[in-house]
Amino acid sequence: MEPISTVESLCPECLGKIGGIKYAENGQVYIKKECPDHGSFTTLISEDIGHYRQMEECFEVNRSRARASLTDVEKGCPFDCGLCPSHKQDTCLAVVEVTDRCDMGCAYCFASSSMDKSLDPDMETIRFMFETVKKCQNEPTCIQISGGEPTMRDDLPEIIRMGKEVGINHIELNTNGRRIASDQDYFDKIASAGIDAIYLGFDGVSDDIYMKRTGKKLFDIKSEVINRCEKAGIGVVLVPLVAKNYNLHEVGRIIEFAGSRVPTVRGVHFQPVFYSGRAPSGREGRITILELLREIEKQTRGQLKVENFTPSLMPHAHCGATCLTVIDSNGFLPLTNVSLGALKSASDVASKTKKSIMGRWRGSEKDAQKSSCGDLLIKSSCCEKPLSQLTVKGSCCEKPITDILPKNSRLGGGWADFIEMSRNSYLTISTMAFQDVWSYEKERVENCCIHVVTRDGRFVPFCNYNMTDCDGKFLYRNAT
Amino acid sequence: MDIKITEQADNLLKDNGVRKEEILDIIKNSESSGQKLKSKDGNTCIAKGASENLTIYAVYSASELLDVYTHKMNILGITGGEIKPVEYDDASDWICAKCGEVALERNVDMSYLGVTRPGPGLVCAKCGEMYVSAGMAKSTLKTAEAILEEKRA
Numbered sequence: 352m353e354p355i356s357t358v359e360s361l362c363p364e365c366l367g368k369i370g371g372i373k374y375a376e377n378g379q380v381y382i383k384k385e386c387p388d389h390g391s392f393t394t395l396i397s398e399d400i401g402h403y404r405q406m407e408e409c410f411e412v413n414r415s416r417a418r419a420s421l422t423d424v425e426k427g428c429p430f431d432c433g434l435c436p437s438h439k440q441d442t443c444l445a446v447v448e449v450t451d452r453c454d455m456g457c458a459y460c461f462a463s464s465s466m467d468k469s470l471d472p473d474m475e476t477i478r479f480m481f482e483t484v485k486k487c488q489n490e491p492t493c494i495q496i497s498g499g500e501p502t503m504r505d506d507l508p509e510i511i512r513m514g515k516e517v518g519i520n521h522i523e524l525n526t527n528g529r530r531i532a533s534d535q536d537y538f539d540k541i542a543s544a545g546i547d548a549i550y551l552g553f554d555g556v557s558d559d560i561y562m563k564r565t566g567k568k569l570f571d572i573k574s575e576v577i578n579r580c581e582k583a584g585i586g587v588v589l590v591p592l593v594a595k596n597y598n599l600h601e602v603g604r605i606i607e608f609a610g611s612r613v614p615t616v617r618g619v620h621f622q623p624v625f626y627s628g629r630a631p632s633g634r635e636g637r638i639t640i641l642e643l644l645r646e647i648e649k650q651t652r653g654q655l656k657v658e659n660f661t662p663s664l665m666p667h668a669h670c671g672a673t674c675l676t677v678i679d680s681n682g683f684l685p686l687t688n689v690s691l692g693a694l695k696s697a698s699d700v701a702s703k704t705k706k707s708i709m710g711r712w713r714g715s716e717k718d719a720q721k722s723s724c725g726d727l728l729i730k731s732s733c734c735e736k737p738l739s740q741l742t743v744k745g746s747c748c749e750k751p752i753t754d755i756l757p758k759n760s761r762l763g764g765g766w767a768d769f770i771e772m773s774r775n776s777y778l779t780i781s782t783m784a785f786q787d788v789w790s791y792e793k794e795r796v797e798n799c800c801i802h803v804v805t806r807d808g809r810f811v812p813f814c815n816y817n818m819t820d821c822d823g824k825f826l827y828r829n830a831t
Numbered sequence: 832m833d834i835k836i837t838e839q840a841d842n843l844l845k846d847n848g849v850r851k852e853e854i855l856d857i858i859k860n861s862e863s864s865g866q867k868l869k870s871k872d873g874n875t876c877i878a879k880g881a882s883e884n885l886t887i888y889a890v891y892s893a894s895e896l897l898d899v900y901t902h903k904m905n906i907l908g909i910t911g912g913e914i915k916p917v918e919y920d921d922a923s924d925w926i927c928a929k930c931g932e933v934a935l936e937r938n939v940d941m942s943y944l945g946v947t948r949p950g951p952g953l954v955c956a957k958c959g960e961m962y963v964s965a966g967m968a969k970s971t972l973k974t975a976e977a978i979l980e981e982k983r984a
Contacts, residue, residue: 684946686979765948766941766975773978 352376353400359793361429362386363821366788368427373792375400382790394789396669398641402657403669409661409689410668414798417441418487421809428793429818432827433809434802440666442810443493443800445484446525449477449510450499455527457564459592461628461785461817462828464499476806477510481517483808491520495550502530508540515545523548523588528576529569535579542583548617549580553589555601556608563597581615588617593643593782594624594636602643603650609778610678618779625787627817628825640672640784647780651683655780659685663781666798671783677769678776786814788821803827832862832893840896847901853882854889854899861889868925868934868953868962877925879962890965900965902972903943910938910949914956925962927955934962941972944979 355373362369364386371384373396380397397403418441422433431437450471453464472480484492494514501507501524514522524541528551531538553573554560561569580587589609593599602621609619623643624636644657655674663671677684786795791814799812811827818826836844836851844854857880861867868877875897878889886906890898914937925934932955939952939961950971953962963972 688945765938766950766971769946769948770971770974770978773975 355380358382358384359428360384360791361788361818362389363392363788364389366818366820366824366826382792392789395639396790397639402641405689406662406672407668414439415441415489417810418489421487428797429812429815429826432811432815434812438797438799438812440798440800442484442488442802444495444802445488445493445810446495446497446801446803446813447477447480447484447514448472448497448499448803449501449507450503452503453498453500453527454503454529455500455565455567457629459564459594459624459630461625461630462499463628463819463823463825471504472806474506474509474513478513478517479808480804480806481514481519483804483810485518487810492518493521493523494519495523495525497525500527500529502526502537505537508537508544511541511544511546521547523550525550525552525590526576527552527569528573531579532572532575538579538583542585546585548586548588549576550588550590550620551576552592553605553619554591554593555598556604557601560598560601564592577612577615581612585615586617587612587615589619591619591621592624593621593638595638596636597624599638599643599646600650602646603652606647606651606655606683606778606780609780610683613678613778614775616778618781621780621782623782623784625785625814626789627785627787627814627819628823628828634789640669640782643782644672654683655685658689659687660780660782661687661689663783666800667795669784670795670799671781673779673781676778676780677773678778679769679772683778785817788818791818832858834858834891835895837895840899843899847887847899848885849882849887849899849901853880854887854896856880857887858889858891858896865929866960867928869928871924871926876928877962886963888962888965888968898965900968902941902963902968903976904941904972905943906952906961906963907940907942907947909954909959909961910940914954923953925953927958927960929960930955930957932957939963943976946979948975 353375355375358371358373360369360371360382361367362384365388367386369384369386371382373380373382378400379395380400380403381393382396383391383393385391416439417434420434420436420438422431422435424435424437425431428435428437451462451464452466452468452471453460481494484494496507496510496514504510511522511524522545524546526549531541531549551573554564556570558568558570561567577587589605591598591602591605593602606619609616621643623638623640624630626634626637630636641657644660648656655676659674659676660672661674662668663673673687675686677686786792796812796814799814801813802810803813803816804810816827834855841851844851858878860880861876861878867879869875875890875892878891880887884903885901887901888899889896914935921935921937923934923936926932927934934953934955936951937954938949939954940947941950951964951967953964954960
């Protein structure tokens with residue numbers, strides 16, 4: 352056993368603060384922690400200490416804190432969320448839950464949704480939540496409308512419009528897609544209210560998968576959502592929950608499907624199952640980031656390799672991994688690789704992540720005219736601009752780069768095609784490992800940039816908000 | 832040969848990260864070896880040189896540095912491996928000064944950060960020397976390089 356560091360964690364039984372160690376054994380990384388009352392708990396964190404360390408070496412961000420903290424430090428992390436002054440990271444995505452209701456009844460559900468309409472926040476409360484984001488988050492402001500299933504609300508279009516009125520820059524909608532696929536009129540209203548992207552629950556490309564989780568055949572519904580978004584010029588991110596004995600065998604086909612639907616589909620965001628809220632008993636479904644990446648490598652027949660995934664510009668080296676890939680006629684052409692070394696961060700993590708959310712996950716090309724943060728962001732020495740706004744310094748004049756690119760070179764320049772392909776055939780594949788009470792590390796959550804907005808106007812890091820003890824009792828959700 | 836570097840040309844050098852001595856060396860070497868492109872009217876030349884991972888081009892007249900451009904891509908060779916006859920007029924406006932041959936507009940394979948694609952180049956059929964035009968380097972290659980570098984940005 353080779354010790355790596357000490358960790359501050361929580362007891363899965365009583366949610367009390369307990370200490371532990373992170374260590375390597377037989378090349379694998381574990382956290383072992385001990386509660387004086389409930390004994391010791393050991394959790395596998397990574398199958399390969401080499402990969403674990405490589406992700407740390409590759410991770411380098413500058414941080415900026417929130418504009419103002421809203422609570423004081425009393426009991427210490429994670430009990431003072433709001434954010435408290437010891438939180439090290441500003442919000443990059445604020446999650447606003449507009450209902451607890453859901454029409455799906457999934458076997459897995461970190462929110463443990465129910466069906467009581469009277470518990471929905473009213474419009475004034477939601478306005479207050481939006482205004483809180485506008486006040487506390489650094490610009491630009493990004494919100495995800497979530498739940499429950501937000502489309503359970505008939506007034507969702509008005510909620511979106513209100514968010515835009517308050518001045519929120521980017522609003523994406525987390526949805527299972529059922530109402531969008533069946534109610535065109537409702538979708539049109541959401542689209543015209545100004546929704547920027549759809550964050551679509553998408554666990555697989557076969558109905559077997561959906562039957563397992565929901566007892567419903569949903570694949571055609573998911574496809575129809577993408578069709579409708581394509582027509583409306585709204586970008587879609589596919590969001591699969593991933594678990595062993597569930598859909599892990601289908602991750603390659605999900606990526607292939609996503610590739611076939613670019614540019615409407617902007618990315619796939621895999622979320623390994625975490626044991627907060629409602630989940631089947633036992634924890635056999637758990638997978639680590641590395642296990643998922645190895646499956647992706649195997650199932651894409653090596654087109655996307657483990658080494659193509661670099662640490663996401665997120666809270667912490669072990670919270671997520673991202674691969675940017677271009678798709679051409681021969682398949683995937685990944686642009687990222689850990690061997691290229693640490694990211695050179697010119698701006699802080701929250702603003703980078705926001706740019707990524709806004710730039711990549713927004714709409715397709717049709718959308719580019721009406722938005723200054725349209726499509727692919729090209730980084731030049733001093734600024735980030737979409738390709739269509741990038742100018743080239745010539746000896747006598749500056750022109751948009753798209754004007755001087757050879758249009759139909761008789762030589763059929765492959766590099767010109769490459770650029771065209773990069774603009775239209777670009778996929779972001781990412782994964783985020785949310786923490787549950789078993790894997791919890793205070794160091795990770797202190798740096799979290801995804802925050803749920805409570806109805807009384809506080810920000811709670813996502814993993815803390817959904818944290819439950821081993822009996823499903825929440826630390827924050829429903830307690831606020 | 833005394834080449835004047837105007838303020839404008841100096842700015843171009845700075846933009847491309849090329850030092851004055853470097854560009855003058857490249858011109859000097861080309862002048863002594865004859866390895867350069869010459870415009871048909873004989874008034875303008877293009878010299879090519881390399882420094883660490885960067886290919887540098889100087890466009891100049893007898894008295895003045897007119898333009899500077901660079902690319903990070905590595906030119907691997909003629910696409911397809913050899914120069915085969917084509918149906919279109921592939922003659923460029925440039926002549927290989929060493930061989931006296933008109934340079935041909937042909938695709939060359941260029942590679943950067945693990946990705947290889949063809950792109951138009953200027954090729955001397957006799958000595959096989961390959962150049963990239965200013966337009967190609969400043970627009971297409973620069974953009975492609977930026978896309979490939981985005982991961983490190």
